[in-house]
Amino acid sequence: MKRSPMKPGNPLARTPFKRTSPMPSTGMLSVQSHQRMAPKGKAGLKTKGPRSTPIRRAARGQDCTLRMAVCNFDPDTTVLCHSNFLADGKGMGLKAPDTAAAFGCSACHDVLDGRRPRPAGLSLAELEDTFYAAVCRTHEILRTMGLLDAAPAAIQPTLEHP
Secondary structure, three states, X not given: OOOOOOOOOOOOOOOOOOOOOOOOOOOOOOOOHHHOOOOOOOOOOOOOOOOOOHHHHHOOOOOOOOOOOOOOOOHXXXXXXXXXXXXXXXXXXXXXXXXXXXXXXXXXXXHHHOOOOOOOOOOHHHHHHHHHHXXXXXHHHHHHHOOOOOOOOOOOOOOOOO
16 A cells, blocks of 8 residues: 655645646646636527517406416416417427417416416317417407408418317
């Protein structure tokens, strides 16, 4: 067994960590903490869309159009609930457009986004049908507010979704 060169009773000397020779793995000299700079953010990879659009602001104070069994019927908690279906443009890191959304209270929004369990007796297909019916009601409200153009009958949303 090899003995340590430390003598018993001698405390370790407190010295700053300095490297005067290049690091073997990178070949770079170490940098003191006060000399370090924050890494630059990746510019141009993703542009952020508008946080608050007129359609999203229009949801404030509206009645919930989802009206599930868990609805709290409180207009103060109503927000624009975006679709979670790929067919509507939802994807990894992407939110569906505001036209694929419905007015919903906080309780209904939690069920729609999966933060709260679905009410008993409500299947996933029924939840989807409820959402698309609410989208139709929301579109009618938005048209009366002048925030959504009147679409021709051929492309108006229906209760059937592909």
